[in-house]
Structures are given as structure tokens and as C-alpha cells.
Amino acid sequence: MFDFFKSKKTQEATKLESPGVKEQAWRSQKLKTSLKENLTTLHFILADCSDVVFREFNFAQLPDIRLALIYVDGLADKIQVSNFVMRTLSLEVPPALPKEYKISKAQAFDFIRDRGLCIHQIDETDSLARLIDAIMSGDTVLLVDGHARAIINSARGWEARSIQDSKTDVVVRGPRESFVETLRTNTSLLRRRIKNPALKIEVRPIGQITRTDVAVIYIKGVVYPGLVTEVKERLSRIEIDAVLESGYLEELIDDNPLSPFCTINHTDRVDKVAAMLLEGRAAILTDGSPYVLTVPTLFNEIIQSPEDYYQRYFFYSLIRLIRLIALIFFVTAPAIYVALLTFHQEMLPTALLLSIAGQREAVPFPTIVEVLLMDLTFETLREAGIRMPQPVGQAVSIVGAIVIGDASVRAGLVSPATVIAVALTGIASFTLCYAGTLSLRLIRFPLTMIAAFTGLFGLITSLIILITHLASLRSFGIPFLYPVMPLSPAELKDVVVRAPWWAMLTRPHLLGKENLHRMKAGLKPKPPEKRK
Amino acid sequence: MGKILEGGKIDARQTLYLLVTMIYATLILFVPQNTVAHAQQDAWLSFLVAFAGGVLISLVVINLSLRFPGQTLFEYLPRILGRFPGKIIGFFYVWLFIHLCALVDREYCSTIVAAFMPETPLVVFLIHGTIMFAYLAYSGLEVLARLSQLFLPLNAGLLTILFVLATPEMKVVNILPVFDTSLLSLAKSTLTPLSWFGEIITLAVIIPYLAEQKNVYRLTIKALFFVLVLIELSTVGVLLIFGPALTGSYLFPVLNGTKMINIANFFERLEIIPIVIWITSGTVKATLFFWAATLGSAQLLGLKDYHPLILPLAVIVTSLSYLLHPNIIDLLNFLTEDFPFYALTFEFLIPFLLLIIVLIKETGKK
Numbered sequence: 001m002f003d004f005f006k007s008k009k010t011q012e013a014t015k016l017e018s019p020g021v022k023e024q025a026w027r028s029q030k031l032k033t034s035l036k037e038n039l040t041t042l043h044f045i046l047a048d049c050s051d052v053v054f055r056e057f058n059f060a061q062l063p064d065i066r067l068a069l070i071y072v073d074g075l076a077d078k079i080q081v082s083n084f085v086m087r088t089l090s091l092e093v094p095p096a097l098p099k100e101y102k103i104s105k106a107q108a109f110d111f112i113r114d115r116g117l118c119i120h121q122i123d124e125t126d127s128l129a130r131l132i133d134a135i136m137s138g139d140t141v142l143l144v145d146g147h148a149r150a151i152i153n154s155a156r157g158w159e160a161r162s163i164q165d166s167k168t169d170v171v172v173r174g175p176r177e178s179f180v181e182t183l184r185t186n187t188s189l190l191r192r193r194i195k196n197p198a199l200k201i202e203v204r205p206i207g208q209i210t211r212t213d214v215a216v217i218y219i220k221g222v223v224y225p226g227l228v229t230e231v232k233e234r235l236s237r238i239e240i241d242a243v244l245e246s247g248y249l250e251e252l253i254d255d256n257p258l259s260p261f262c263t264i265n266h267t268d269r270v271d272k273v274a275a276m277l278l279e280g281r282a283a284i285l286t287d288g289s290p291y292v293l294t295v296p297t298l299f300n301e302i303i304q305s306p307e308d309y310y311q312r313y314f315f316y317s318l319i320r321l322i323r324l325i326a327l328i329f330f331v332t333a334p335a336i337y338v339a340l341l342t343f344h345q346e347m348l349p350t351a352l353l354l355s356i357a358g359q360r361e362a363v364p365f366p367t368i369v370e371v372l373l374m375d376l377t378f379e380t381l382r383e384a385g386i387r388m389p390q391p392v393g394q395a396v397s398i399v400g401a402i403v404i405g406d407a408s409v410r411a412g413l414v415s416p417a418t419v420i421a422v423a424l425t426g427i428a429s430f431t432l433c434y435a436g437t438l439s440l441r442l443i444r445f446p447l448t449m450i451a452a453f454t455g456l457f458g459l460i461t462s463l464i465i466l467i468t469h470l471a472s473l474r475s476f477g478i479p480f481l482y483p484v485m486p487l488s489p490a491e492l493k494d495v496v497v498r499a500p501w502w503a504m505l506t507r508p509h510l511l512g513k514e515n516l517h518r519m520k521a522g523l524k525p526k527p528p529e530k531r532k
Numbered sequence: 533m534g535k536i537l538e539g540g541k542i543d544a545r546q547t548l549y550l551l552v553t554m555i556y557a558t559l560i561l562f563v564p565q566n567t568v569a570h571a572q573q574d575a576w577l578s579f580l581v582a583f584a585g586g587v588l589i590s591l592v593v594i595n596l597s598l599r600f601p602g603q604t605l606f607e608y609l610p611r612i613l614g615r616f617p618g619k620i621i622g623f624f625y626v627w628l629f630i631h632l633c634a635l636v637d638r639e640y641c642s643t644i645v646a647a648f649m650p651e652t653p654l655v656v657f658l659i660h661g662t663i664m665f666a667y668l669a670y671s672g673l674e675v676l677a678r679l680s681q682l683f684l685p686l687n688a689g690l691l692t693i694l695f696v697l698a699t700p701e702m703k704v705v706n707i708l709p710v711f712d713t714s715l716l717s718l719a720k721s722t723l724t725p726l727s728w729f730g731e732i733i734t735l736a737v738i739i740p741y742l743a744e745q746k747n748v749y750r751l752t753i754k755a756l757f758f759v760l761v762l763i764e765l766s767t768v769g770v771l772l773i774f775g776p777a778l779t780g781s782y783l784f785p786v787l788n789g790t791k792m793i794n795i796a797n798f799f800e801r802l803e804i805i806p807i808v809i810w811i812t813s814g815t816v817k818a819t820l821f822f823w824a825a826t827l828g829s830a831q832l833l834g835l836k837d838y839h840p841l842i843l844p845l846a847v848i849v850t851s852l853s854y855l856l857h858p859n860i861i862d863l864l865n866f867l868t869e870d871f872p873f874y875a876l877t878f879e880f881l882i883p884f885l886l887l888i889i890v891l892i893k894e895t896g897k898k
Contacts, residue, residue, distance in 0.1 A: 347801055454660070456804070457644060460811050461660045464679075465667050471678040472671040485678035486546060487685075 018047035021209050021241075027129040035066050035145035042070060045132060052135065057090045059144075061116075065108050068143040075138030077157030084118035085140065085153055109147040117142075121154040133211060160185065168434050169269045171307040178268040183213050183287035190217060190283075193274040198222070206235065212243040213287040217277065222507075222515045224280045224296070230476060231282050231295060246286040246293050253295075256473050261439045263475035265297040272306045280512035296476035296511070300484070300495045302436030303327055308498045317497035324496060326428035331440050333428070334371050335451035335459050337421045341367040343455035362412040368452035370414045374422040375445070377404055382426070482510055500524075538827060538838070540674030541743045544751055546681060551732065551755035552762075553680040553687075554820050557813035558639050559728045559759065560691075560766045560786055566868040568771065569780035570721030573706065574713040575767050578721040583760045585722070586729025589880050590752045593732060596887045597739045598748065605736035606831040612886055612893075621882065622832045628878045629825035630845065632731070634853035635867070636818040637661045640810055641853070642860040647787055648807070658850050661818065666846040668819040669826060670839060673741055676819055683812040688762060690805050694790055695769040697799060701792045702772035723872040725763070729756060730879030737824040783860070822849060 019026060026045060032038050039054065046052045051073045059065040067089060071081060089112065103111050113124065125131055126149045135141050138156035163185070166178035179186045187201050198220045205211045214235060218228050234253040243249060250264045251257070267273060268290040273283050276294040284293040303323040308316045341360075345353055363370060381400045388396050405423075409416050425444070429437050443466065451459045473480035483491030491508055493499035502524040506516045542550065567575045600608035605625060610618030641657035668676055713721075735752060739745065770785040773792055779785045787806050794800040826845050830838035857863040 347804065349797075349800075454656075455649075456807075457649070457657065457811075458660060460808060461664050464664055464812065464815055467682065468668050468671055468675060468679060471682075472675045479678065481678065481682075485682050486543070487549070487678075487681035 029128045031126050031148045033148045066145040071140035075158050076140045077155045080155040081140050089116050109144045119153040123152040166269045174307050174310045175271045177270050179290040181288050186285050189270045207243040208241050210242040215285040218282040219277050222280050224511050225514050227282050245289045246291045263297050264293050265301050266291045266293050266435050279507050296478040299480050302433045313498050313500045323431050326431045330428040333425045335447040338367050338371050339451040339456045339459055356417045359415040363415050370418045374418055378426050540672045542677040543743045546677035548755050549680040549684045550677045552758045553684050553813050553816045555759045556762045557817040559763050563725050564767045564785050566724050567721045570717050571713045572776040576764050579763050581722045582725035582729050585726040586756045589730045590732045592883050593736050594748050597736045602740050604740055606828040619832055626825050626828045629821045633818050633821035634849045638853035640814045646860050662846050662850045664815050665819040665822050666842050669823045669842050680816045687809040697793045706775035707771050724868050727872040727875040733879045
């Protein structure tokens with residue numbers, strides 16, 4: 001027990017500091033019968049929280065009963081609280097009741113709960129911890145004198161960003177909505193896409209200080225068997241002070257903490273998460289972040305975009321192939337360029353070789369220095385593009401395009417061929433799913449260096465090692481390179497090409513084995529006479 | 533015991549890909565030249581005979597292995613021959629796998645030195661190879677099987693494309709007349725490919741790690757058949773391009789065949805493609821033998837984990853492959869003159885004798 005509970009005298013005598021995050025003893029306490037005592041405790045715990053509002057008033061039905069409302073200004077919906085809690089309790093007697101209807105003091109709590117509140121969702125508790133958590137998450141708490149219980153009114157309403165376009169996964173055709181920072185809004189966005197009671201949303205708080213709500217979402221009967229248990233187990237293992245973004249969780253539940261590759265994908269697109277859930281995956285939503293984690297993650301997600309499934313399949317199969325080539329190009333192009341120019345000039349057609357050699361005549365650096373210089377410049381420009389304040393955007397693009405591209409060539413610092421090689425690599429990376437490209441951007445540099453020292457042979461060696469590494473990764477039990485390694489030829493319909501919808505009869509075999517069939521066979525549109 | 537050492541399980545399709553990759557990898561590198569040198573334009577026939585021999589060997593090996601479910605060659609050898617002699621034969625097999633791995637490593641590195649980078653010291657490539665197969669062996673059998681699933685379709689596709697691109701250079705008259713080889717030359721030409729098909733003995737180490745073992749016979753014969761298709765494609769391909777005399781005199785006929793490709797002055801100098809095919813498949817092959825050697829020594833020594841053995845054995849393999857042969861001609865001579873008899877002893881003779889012993893023991897019990 002705390003010393004402030006020992007006696008009133010000591011409490012008043014010594015002005016106590018309110019508990020910090022280390023003192024958690026109050027979390028195990030229960031509410032008292034006396035309102036005054038409860039309020040003292042709450043005042044003590046919530047001392048110096050200037051945004052918390054305490055409002056005491058008398059109950060209209062039994063004026064000798066004091067009631068107290070506690071909420072956080074800015075998180076609770078003040079209009080709702082004033083109109084449908086305060087007004088009904090302090091002014092009006094429920095109109096359906098006869099005037100002479102009297103209640104005793106002991107019935108007051110149940111009466112208020114059952115007849116006195118016009119709030120859609122209420123809850124009841126006697127635990128101090130639950131009460132404080134409710135206040136802190138924006139609920140309004142009602143304490144009744146003489147009862148060691150409290151009513152939690154869910155009347156939340158705060159300022160939030162409106163739902164906007166996705167910033168990272170851009171599509172031409174497809175839904176525009178993306179997730180926002182509020183967990184409840186996000187779950188509602190998903191529920192609107194999947195109107196089925198099988199869509200389960202399990203919420204738990206993570207983070208001792210921040211107490212961030214984290215939701216595990218899945219479709220029961222579709223989700224990969226055992227996945228939800230595994231996700232929940234990994235989440236419950238986490239003991240951390242704060243979760244400010246889903247990235248915190250991502251690194252704490254990753255299968256391969258020592259790999260440069262991230263085996264948990266994230267997105268802020270609602271339709272993408274819904275599609276993932278329908279393939280048998282689970283999603284992890286974090287309050288305060290629009291980025292949703294989806295597990296398990298496969299490497300091929302890097303060349304997939306939600307738009308592939310909305311546009312005509314012929315063209316978007318071609319786009320898939322282009323992205324695949326872009327992926328290979330993105331990782332290996334600078335390395336191959338360096339290896340060819342440093343060791344294997346004989347592999348280039350003579351005319352091309354002569355032209356490149358002519359350009360490089362004035363350049364004072366070896367190819368590797370040139371390429372690394374350009375690559376680093378490009379990465380710097382890219383970083384500047386993200387980090388710069390909006391109004392100076394023009395300046396950076398002008399500096400990037402003209403000074404770096406044109407002037408460096410004219411000044412003889414780099415050869416035009418190098419600029420082309422590096423710029424193509426950069427452009428290739430923009431065709432891929434942004435989240436997946438980060439680790440590959442990193443891998444590019446050691447590959448280029450290896451190519452500069454050991455040529456194509458070393459490059460092939462390191463690529464084999466890279467593929468081996470990728471093949472040995474697993475994301476929540478699913479091989480990272482599935483369905484290419486282990487090979488499942490039927491699954492390639494959604495990897496190297498995008499099969500038409502009427503041909504994608506099943507979910508991915510490994511992920512969706514709980515409920516394999518996506519649609520009825522034979523949905524391919526036919527001429528009318530054959531329909532019977 | 534085997535299951536504690538290696539936790540991976542591979543399914544039927546992965547086994548198929550792994551076995552095909554294991555055999556064809558060096559087969560299309562070194563064997564066409566030798567076979568054509570002996571059998572001339574009838575080399576395709578000697579591969580057919582070698583295939584039949586390979587099927588026979590695989591039948592013996594599988595039959596033997598299935599009698600000891602869940603055990604590798606190294607575990608059931610002591611059970612057949614008794615503890616001490618069994619372990620000794622077991623160590624002979626560890627040696628075989630180390631030697632095979634060293635040979636594969638050397639074959640590739642020598643090829644690259646001879647064909648592409650004559651100035652670079654051989655040992656540079658050997659170290660590359662060592663890093664590669666040590667890392668792969670560290671990742672385990674499952675990952676190796678997955679790699680073969682990526683490499684085999686890629687390689688088979690590239691090989692086919694190469695020979696399709698080379699069709700303008702091909703002349704049917706180059707493989708005529710058929711059946712013009714004496715039986716003796718045919719037998720001579722069959723031995724080398726047969727010793728390659730006999731590498732199917734590795735199955736005796738892999739079988740316990742198959743997810744399901746009922747289709748092993750069909751699976752293995754299918755794998756050998758795919759190898760046959762690939763080797764026939766490459767041999768007949770180069771024969772059609774060069775004719776028997778030239779093919780028999782080139783060191784790496786498939787590589788020379790690729791050099792002939794020139795379409796619209798754009799598709800030329802495609803030698804990088806066979807090099808990619810050889811390095812990728814050769815890595816899988818070398819790693820498989822290396823993995824078998826490390827696993828075998830761990831099992832024979834009664835260790836709980838084979839990973840600590842990877843590094844020392846990798847050093848041994850690298851030095852061995854460097855020291856075994858002074859140059860590529862010596863290596864080729866060994867592979868074609870001595871290797872078949874040496875390899876077939878392990879691949880056919882010993883398993884065959886073991887099977888007979890097991891059969892006698894079983895009848896004795898009844």
C-alpha cells in the first residue's frame with residue numbers, strides 16, 4: 001500500500017509527488033466506496049495533468065448523491081458528454097418514469113447505468129488501472145458516491161487527419177483511401193471492405209508508458225493455420241516502454257533480426273491489406289501509425305502492386321515482367337557495369353566499347369570510384385528530396401538535374417555512360433514496392449565493390465550467396481522466396497505474370513491452405529448460347 | 533540420429549531437381565568431349581547405355597537404403613558390416629565425397645582459368661568456390677534443394693535457348709552415319725558418363741531426408757531421364773555444329789558451340805551463359821557432395837552437429853583441389869582414364885556387395 005493511504009493526516013502533512021512511470025503499485029488497486037477518497041487518489045495520480053477535467057455535480061434523482069465526471073479535454077467529445085451524460089443526470093428525471101418513483105442510494109449506480117445515460121457504449125469497472133487507462137484513451141469516466149465502481153462512457157472525439165490518398169503506394173486505378181493514425185478509423189476501413197463476422201480484430205495494449213493499442217486482424221477460416229497464435233505470442237513477448245510506429249514492432253517480431261532483408265512488409269493501402277487478409281495473411285495495426293504490418297511476407301511482393309489486379313491482365317502481366325527485370329537491373333546494373341569496364345571489356349561490342357572508352361578518356365577516376373560517386377550522389381539527392389522542406393523543393397530538383405547530371409559530365413568528373421547506368425538503376429527502383437527496395441539499395445553497394453575487385457566471377461559468386469541467404473529466410477514459417485524456391489509452378493500465375501481473375505481459382509497454396517478455393521471454376525465469360 | 537543432425541525435409545519435386553542438378557552440372561562440361569572422342573558421332577548412343585547403367589546403380593542404392601529407413605549410408609554401414617569395418621568403409625565414402633567435391637570445384641575453376649581468365653591464379657577462384665559451398669552447406673539441405681529449384685529451370689531454359697540460337701550453324705550430315713562405332717569403343721565411351729550417372733550414390737545420404745519415400749524409384753529414374761535429355765541435347769547439339777572430329781578435340785565443346793552463335797551481330801559473345809549455367813549448377817553439385825561429407829563425418833564420429841566441421845573440411849577440400857592436379861590436362865586425363873574405375877567401385881561395386889550381404893543376412897535369419 002502507498003503511504004498516502006495510511007492516514008489523511010500524513011497525506012496532508014507531507015505533499016507527495018504523484019507516481020511516475022516506475023511506480024506501478026496503484027495499478028493493482030480497486031476503487032473505494034467513498035467518492036472523496038476516489039477523487040483524492042485520482043487527483044494524486046493525475047496531478048499536474050492540466051488537460052484532465054474533473055467535474056463534480058449532484059444527481060437530479062437523489063440530490064444528496066454526488067457524481068463526478070473525469071475526462072481528458074481534447075480527447076473526449078465534449079458535446080456528447082455535456083448533452084447526454086451531464087444533462088440527463090443533473091437536470092432531467094427520465095421522462096418515462098412516474099414522478100413519485102423513488103430510488104434508494106444503493107440502487108443509484110444501477111439506475112444511472114441502466115436508465116440515466118444516453119451513450120452508445122458503456123462499460124463498468126472497479127479497477128483503478130482500467131479506469132485510468134480509459135481516461136487516458138479518451139473515455140469519460142463517471143464516479144458515483146457510495147459505490148466502488150465506475151462507469152466508462154465511450155464518447156471519444158478528437159482532432160484527426162482526414163482519410164487521404166496513399167503516399168507510398170500510388171495507383172492510377174483503384175481505391176484512393178489509405179489508413180490514418182487512428183486505430184478505430186483504420187479497423188472501420190477494413191471492416192467496410194470485408195463485411196463478414198469472420199474478420200476478427202483483437203486489440204491489446206503494448207508499451208508500458210505509451211500503452212499503444214495494437215490490433216491483430218485476420219479472417220477466421222482463411223488465415224494460415226497457427227499464424228494468429230504465433231503473431232500473438234510474439235507480440236505478447238514484447239516489453240518495451242513505447243511503440244510510436246509499427247516499425248518498433250516490426251523489428252521485435254522479425255524472424256531474421258540479423259538479415260539486411262526485412263521479412264515483414266508494411267503498407268498504408270486499405271485495399272492491399274484487405275487483399276493480403278484474403279490470401280490467408282494476418283495484419284498488425286498500430287494506433288498512431290498509418291502503416292500496417294502484414295505477415296507473412298514473401299519476396300515477390302516487391303514486384304506486386306494493388307493496381308495489377310484492377311487493370312487488364314495482359315498489359316499488367318507485361319508490367320510484372322518489366323518490374324522483374326527492373327528488380328534484377330536495380331540490384332546488379334552498377335556492379336555489372338563496373339565489372340565489364342574493369343575486367344571484361346571483351347564482352348562489350350567493339351563499337352560500344354570504343355564509344356565508352358572515348359567518353360572516359362577525360363575522366364580521372366577508375367570506374368568504381370565514378371560509379372560509387374554517382375550512386376552516393378543519387379542516394380543523397382533522393383534523401384534530400386524526402387527531407388527537404390516543401391518550399392525549397394524546386395531548388396533541389398534543379399540542382400539535382402542540372403548540376404549533378406549535366407555539369408559533372410561537362411566538368412569531366414564522370415562519364416555520361418556512368419550517369420546513364422546509375423540513373424537507370426534509380427529509375428528501376430521506383431517501379432518496385434518501396435518498402436522492399438530499402439534492403440536492396442543497401443546490397444547494391446557491396447555488390448558494386450565486389451564486382452570492382454573480382455569481376456563477373458565474384459559477382460556471380462556473391463549473387464549465389466545472396467540468393468542462398470534469401471532462400472534460407474522464413475517469414476512466420478513461410479519460405480521468403482516461395483513460390484519460386486521452393487518451387488510451386490502453379491503459383492507463378494501471380495508472380496511473373498498476373499493471371500486473369502477467372503483463372504486464379506485458388507489462394508496461394510501454402511498461405512491459403514485453410515480455405516483454398518477462391519471462386520467457382522469456369523467463370524471465364526462465354527457467349528450466351530453456351531451458358532446453359 | 534540423422535534427423536537431429538540435419539533438420540531439413542525435402543519434398544519429391546525438390547529431390548528431383550536436386551538430383552538432376554547434381555549429375556548434369558559437370559556432365560555437360562567435361563564428358564561430351566571424351567565420349568565423342570571414343571564413340572564419334574554415335575556418342576548419343578553411349579549416353580543411352582550409360583543411362584541404363586545409371587538406372588541399375590540407382591536401383592541397387594535405393595533398394596539398399598530403403599531397407600534401413602531413416603538412416604543414411606554412414607549409419608547403416610556399421611549395421612551391415614559390424615561397427616569397426618563399417619566405420620572404415622564409411623570413412624572411405626567421406627573421402628569419396630570430399631574428393632568429388634574437390635574435383636567439381638577444380639573442374640569449374642580450371643575451366644574459367646583456361647577459357648576466360650588465364651592470367652588470374654587458380655587459387656583465387658578456388659577460394660571463391662569454397663566460400664560459396666561452405667555458406668551453402670551451412671544453410672542446410674533444404675536451402676540447397678530450393679536453390680536447385682531456381683537454377684535448374686533457369687539453366688535448362690538457357691541451354692535450350694543457346695542451342696536454338698545455334699541452329700543456323702548445325703548440319704545434319706555431321707552425325708551421319710549412325711551406328712558406325714565398334715562395340716569396344718562404345719564400351720570405352722560409356723564408362724565416363726556411367727561414372728557420372730553413378731553419382732546417384734549420394735541418394736544414399738539424402739533418402740532419410742525425403743518427406744515421403746514411396747516414390748523414390750520413380751523419382752530417381754525420372755531424374756536420370758532428365759539428365760539424359762539435357763546431355764543428349766548438348767552433345768547432339770555440338771556434334772551437329774562441329775562434327776565428331778572437332779568436338780572430340782575441343783576441351784569444352786559446349787562452350788565452343790556457344791561461341792559460334794552470332795545473330796544479327798547483336799546476340800554474340802554469349803559465353804557468359806554457359807559460365808552462369810556451370811557456376812550455378814556446379815555450386816549446387818559441389819555443395820551437395822560437401823554436405824554429404826560433413827554430415828557423414830559427423831555421423832561417423834558421433835557428433836551432434838555437423839556445422840563445426842564445415843570450415844575445416846572446406847579448407848581441406850580447397851587445398852585438395854589445388855594440389856590434386858598440376859594442370860587441366862592432368863585433371864582431364866584423370867577424369868577420363870582413371871576416374872570411372874575408381875568411382876564405380878564406390879558407386880556400384882560396394883553398394884552391390886552390401887546389398888548381397890544384407891540379402892544373405894536376411895535369408896539367414898529366416
